[in-house]
Amino acid sequence: MAIRDYIRERFFPHIWCPGCGHGMVLNGLLRAIEKIGLDKNEIVMVSGIGCSARIAGYVDFHTMHTIHGRALAFATGIKMSRPELKLIVPMGDGDALAIGGNHFIHAARRNMDMTAIVMNNRVYGMTGGQYSPLSGYGTMSTTSPYSNIDHAFDVVELSVAAGASFVGRTTTYHAKQMADILGQAIIHKGFSVVEIMSQCPTCFGRQNRLGSAIDMLEHFKENTTPIGSKAKQKNPDLIERGIFVQKKMPEYCSEYEKIIERAMVTVHHRDRRGHREYN
Amino acid sequence: MNENLKFIQGNEVCVEAALYTGLDFFAGYPITPSTEIMEHMAKRLPKIGGKFLQMEDEIASLCAIIGASLTGHKVMTATSGPGFSLMQEALGYAIVAEIPCVIVNVQRGGSSTGIPTHVGQGDVMQARWGTHGDHAIIVMTASNHQDVFAITVDAFNLAETYRTPVILLFDEVVGHMRERIFIPKKGEIPLVERLRASVKRGVDFHPYLPREDGRLPISDFGGVNRHNVTGLAHDMWGFPSDNPQVVHGLIRHLVDKIQNNTHKIAKYKEYYLQDARTILISYGSAARSALHVVENRRSRGEKLGLLELQTLWPFPYYLVQEKCADAKYVVVVEMNMGQILQAVKVSVDRPERVFLANRIDGVFITPTDIRNILRLIEGKGV
Numbered sequence: 001m002a003i004r005d006y007i008r009e010r011f012f013p014h015i016w017c018p019g020c021g022h023g024m025v026l027n028g029l030l031r032a033i034e035k036i037g038l039d040k041n042e043i044v045m046v047s048g049i050g051c052s053a054r055i056a057g058y059v060d061f062h063t064m065h066t067i068h069g070r071a072l073a074f075a076t077g078i079k080m081s082r083p084e085l086k087l088i089v090p091m092g093d094g095d096a097l098a099i100g101g102n103h104f105i106h107a108a109r110r111n112m113d114m115t116a117i118v119m120n121n122r123v124y125g126m127t128g129g130q131y132s133p134l135s136g137y138g139t140m141s142t143t144s145p146y147s148n149i150d151h152a153f154d155v156v157e158l159s160v161a162a163g164a165s166f167v168g169r170t171t172t173y174h175a176k177q178m179a180d181i182l183g184q185a186i187i188h189k190g191f192s193v194v195e196i197m198s199q200c201p202t203c204f205g206r207q208n209r210l211g212s213a214i215d216m217l218e219h220f221k222e223n224t225t226p227i228g229s230k231a232k233q234k235n236p237d238l239i240e241r242g243i244f245v246q247k248k249m250p251e252y253c254s255e256y257e258k259i260i261e262r263a264m265v266t267v268h269h270r271d272r273r274g275h276r277e278y279n
Numbered sequence: 280m281n282e283n284l285k286f287i288q289g290n291e292v293c294v295e296a297a298l299y300t301g302l303d304f305f306a307g308y309p310i311t312p313s314t315e316i317m318e319h320m321a322k323r324l325p326k327i328g329g330k331f332l333q334m335e336d337e338i339a340s341l342c343a344i345i346g347a348s349l350t351g352h353k354v355m356t357a358t359s360g361p362g363f364s365l366m367q368e369a370l371g372y373a374i375v376a377e378i379p380c381v382i383v384n385v386q387r388g389g390s391s392t393g394i395p396t397h398v399g400q401g402d403v404m405q406a407r408w409g410t411h412g413d414h415a416i417i418v419m420t421a422s423n424h425q426d427v428f429a430i431t432v433d434a435f436n437l438a439e440t441y442r443t444p445v446i447l448l449f450d451e452v453v454g455h456m457r458e459r460i461f462i463p464k465k466g467e468i469p470l471v472e473r474l475r476a477s478v479k480r481g482v483d484f485h486p487y488l489p490r491e492d493g494r495l496p497i498s499d500f501g502g503v504n505r506h507n508v509t510g511l512a513h514d515m516w517g518f519p520s521d522n523p524q525v526v527h528g529l530i531r532h533l534v535d536k537i538q539n540n541t542h543k544i545a546k547y548k549e550y551y552l553q554d555a556r557t558i559l560i561s562y563g564s565a566a567r568s569a570l571h572v573v574e575n576r577r578s579r580g581e582k583l584g585l586l587e588l589q590t591l592w593p594f595p596y597y598l599v600q601e602k603c604a605d606a607k608y609v610v611v612v613e614m615n616m617g618q619i620l621q622a623v624k625v626s627v628d629r630p631e632r633v634f635l636a637n638r639i640d641g642v643f644i645t646p647t648d649i650r651n652i653l654r655l656i657e658g659k660g661v
Contacts, residue, residue, distance in 0.1 A: 008507075011518055044500050046346070057507055057518055062500040064349065065509035065519070066342065067372050073339035077346030077354075080330050081304050082501050085350070106335040256330065263325035 006030045006040065008060050015054055017125075019213025021172035021198030025090070025119050026055055028175055028196075032183035038086060045088045046075040048100060051126050051200075052092035052119040061088075069100030072107040072116060079112050083253035086186065087114035093134040094124050097153055101133070108162035108191050112252035115185045115192045118155050121200035129203035140207045155195040156244050166192030167245040171220035172199060174241060181243060190251050197224070197239075283462040289453040290315035290357075292424045292460055293383060294323060296431035297355050299463070300470055302381075303329035304352040306343035308336055308362060311395040312451040313385035316357035337362035341369040341382065348378050349508065351473065351499035353435060357383035360402055361392055364409070370444055371410035372510040374533060377487070377495055379438035379473070381431075383447040385454040386563075388614075388641030397641030398451040400563055403618040406446045407592045413530050415537035417544060418446045418592040422566040424460040427453060429468065430546070430589055436471035437544060441536055442495050448591060450614070452564035452643050473497055478504055488515040493536050538593050545595035548587040549602065551577055555584025557653065558603055559636075560623055561612035562588040564643065569612040571646045572653070591619065599626035608656055609633045614644055 007030070016022050033043065043061040047053035049068035056063040062085075066074045075087045096104050096118045107116065123141060124130040131141035136152035144150075159167045166188040168181040178196060185192035199205060199216035210216050225231045227242035287295075294316055297305075305324060307317035317333070324331040330347070334340040337358050344354035358366065363384045373380055384406065388399035402409075406418045417437050421430040427449065434445040476496040478484045486506040489495045498504035511519040512526040520526070537544065550573055552558065561569040566587040573583045586602050588595070599622075603609050609632060611620040617635045624630035636652035638644040654660060 010516075040505060041501065041503060057509070060505055062349075062505050063507045064346070064500075065507065065511065067368050067510055070338060070342045070369065073334065073342035074346040076332065076334070076339070077304070077306060077343030077348075078350055078500060079346075080332055080343070081347035081352050082350040085501050102335055103339055106339070256325075260325045260328055263322075264328075266326070 001034060001037075003030050003034055006033060006060055007058055011057055014058055016051060017202040019199065019201040020051070021121060021200070021213075022051055022055060022119055024172040024175060025117070025178070025196050025198060026058065028178035029088070029090075029117070029182055030059070031179040032186060035179070035183055036186060038186075042084070043086045043088060044075070044078055045090065046071045046078065047089070048091050048095040050092040050095050050124065051121075052090055052095060055090050069095055069098070070103060071095070072100065072103040072114075075114050076107060076110070076112055079114055080253060080256070083113070088117070088186065089114055090117040090119055092125075093118060093120040093122060094132040097155070097158070098133045105158070105162040108159055108164040108193065110252045111163060111165050111191045111249050113189050113191070115182070115188075115194065117182070118193065118195045119198050120155065120195055121198045121204055123200050123204035125200050125203045129207055135204075141204075142207070155193065159193040160245055164193045164245065165190035165247050165249040166243070168193070168243045169195040169197070169239070170241050171197040171224055173217045173220040174224075177241065184243065184246070188246065190249055281461070283464070285460050285462060286457055287424075287460065288315055288455055288457055289424055289427050289449060290385065290455070291319050292427045293357070293431050293447070293449070294319040295462055296428040297381070297435065298323060298327070299428075299465075299468070300353055300432050300435040302353040302355055302435065303327065304344060304347040304354045305329070305356065306332040306334050306340040306347070307356050307358065308334055308340050310337070310359045310362045312387055312454050313357045313359045313383060315454070316383060316385070337365040338369060341366040341373075341380075344380050345369060345373050345376075345378050348380050349500045353379075355381040355383065357385065359385050359387045359395070363402060363405065367409040367411075371412060371414065373444040374410065374414045374416065375510050375529075376508050377442040377533075378444070378508070379442055380444045381434045381438055381447060382444055383449060386448065386450040388451070394641040396451070398564060398614060398643050399639070399641060400450055400565060400614040401618070401639075402448060403591055403613075403615060406448050413534060415534045416446065416592050417441070417443060417537060417590070418448050419546065419590050420448045420563045421589055422453065422563055422587060424458040426589065428460060428463070432468050432470070433546065436469075439471045439473050440494070441540070442497065443537065448563070450563045456564075475499070476504055480504075485515040486517045487513060489532060493532075541593040541595055542597070544590055544593060545598060546589040547595065547598060548589065550574075550585040550587070552584040552586060552602055554582055555606060556582040557584070557608045557610065558606040559583065559585045559610050559612050559649070560588065560599065560619070561585065562591060562619065565612050565614055568644050568646050568649060572649045575646065588619070594622045594626075596622070596626040599623055600628065603627045607632065610636050610649070610652060610656065612636045612644065612649055614638050
């Protein structure tokens with residue numbers, strides 16, 4: 001199936017600003033899905049609120065554009081009720097980790113099979129450039145006009161600590177790696193997190209004097225490195241890219257199937273003993 | 280012994296009724312006095328192959344059942360005041376995206392975290408207007424276990440009929456009280472199943488274009504018709520729109536589909552209303568005490584009657600006006616500061632003759648409390 005068949009052309013052009021990285025995430029995601037060869041009817045995309053969330057409207061899957069921060073909670077209900085569906089949950093950084101932080105860690109802990117994508121542009125773009133929990137100390141924003149004193153989460157460390165069974169990170173500059181990691185995350189049976197560092201030249205770039213979208217992409221190239229590289233040993237400030245965790249763990253829906261079996265066996269035993277089950 | 284005869288808590292009756300309708304998905308978060316509902320669901324659902332989820336909070340609980348409803352399941356969550364407050368945003372989402380679901384609020388006493396193990400009826404207005412923006416909502420209640428069963432089944436039927444969340448506003452007394460109940464046989468109460476879209480694969484599908492009769496068929500997630508679901512104002516494709524005509528049409532549709540059918544939705548019970556000079560209007564557990572007073576006074580020849588409301592919203596203004604037309608006094612019996620009182624005053628021709636008999640201290644309103652108010656109204660002193 002061609003990439004174009006995965007999008008709803010009726011609703012283009014999209015609302016993202018010129019230079020925004022979110023379209024590149026969409027591109028990488030669709031290439032990953034095409035490579036795996038998933039049918040459009042078996043994919044459900046659930047998004048929250050913000051620039052990132054609009055991605056759901058443009059893809060021709062079963063799509064749900066929900067409320068701020070709660071995408072993973074909606075996705076949990078969908079997956080649990082129909083485990084055969086593939087759940088993809090793109091979120092922004094504020095969406096996933098500020099208002100949605102609690103849902104994020106609990107979804108990771110539960111290990112239900114779905115792919116959470118954190119489109120991290122380090123800013124609330126749709127509301128015009130306020131700092132997010134991923135902006136980081138010293139960044140400028142409309143709500144930190146004298147510099148930000150909030151420290152940032154490390155999405156990878158947070159996800160690992162919360163129990164995610166697949167954790168990856170890449171950037172919009174590394175388009176091929178992005179498609180590759182997303183593909184592996186989607187195939188992975190369990191809760192997968194992919195942080196994609198994405199540029200927002202309009203809100204984050206401008207306030208932090210990071211230049212054009214091209215400059216910001218160059219910045220991703222220069223300030224990131226593959227996991228465990230020599231460059232990282234020399235310069236610990238570099239941000240590592242790649243797959244940090246990829247492990248087999250009991251998946252929630254499969255585990256619940258066992259609960260169903262156990263509950264049904266209980267009924268059977270009691271019946272044999274001639275007891276009537278009221279509860 | 281009839282095996283359909285049980286002596287159980289109201290919360291468990293609600294579970295029995297939900298399962299009777301074919302519910303097979305529940306998500307919740309523990310909160311007094313509704314917790315027994317989720318405990319029974321956790322035990323019962325896997326036995327029938329259904330799914331139970333304990334979520335990280337009430338917000339996630341409602342979100343999860345909305346998601347599960349979209350895949351074609353009958354769903355429910357249960358909570359009490361503080362949890363109901365947390366659910367308000369997702370409730371609005373379900374209203375605007377038109378996703379059927381049932382939300383039980385077993386009301387506790389007091390405001391804020393209040394008095395969790397005591398009774399109150401203070402969430403009536405929150406159930407009506409708790410979520411932001413213009414909308415219509417269906418809110419139902421019951422005073423005894425047989426009615427809890429019937430009303431719960433009805434809530435699922437209405438949710439499917441009108442593609443909307445329905446709120447079951449029970450209270451601590453009804454939820455925790457044990458009482459006799461006959462579980463109806465399968466088929467005894469008619470069930471409304473989901474109206475599904477019959478559009479074939481490849482045909483342009485308009486998920487939000489209502490039929491001529493106002494009903495909106497659903498296409499399940501995972502089926503052949505893929506569509507977008509959003510809480511933003513949306514067009515007939517479910518795609519966000521700020522076109523004034525589209526937005527106007529959407530709000531009118533959401534409000535009209537419920538308000539225009541108030542006469543079909545409204546459920547109530549009446550006792551001795553034909554010749555009543557004084558009419559008590561009550562609902563939920565408070566109606567039990569009100570009924571006691573009415574029957575007690577009737578035996579002494581006094582012309583008292585009771586109108587027990589089971590549908591609180593949309594409020595049946597026409598019904599209250601009609602039933603109270605010849606009454607000298609109307610007394611609203613409720614355990615709050617007069618939330619239904621206001622709606623009753625708007626309904627009747629002589630609002631100055633409407634009085635309130637209430638309790639707001641977490642103690643169940645007694646027949647004596649109501650009698651004292653009646654004596655004051657009748658000028659007999661306390």
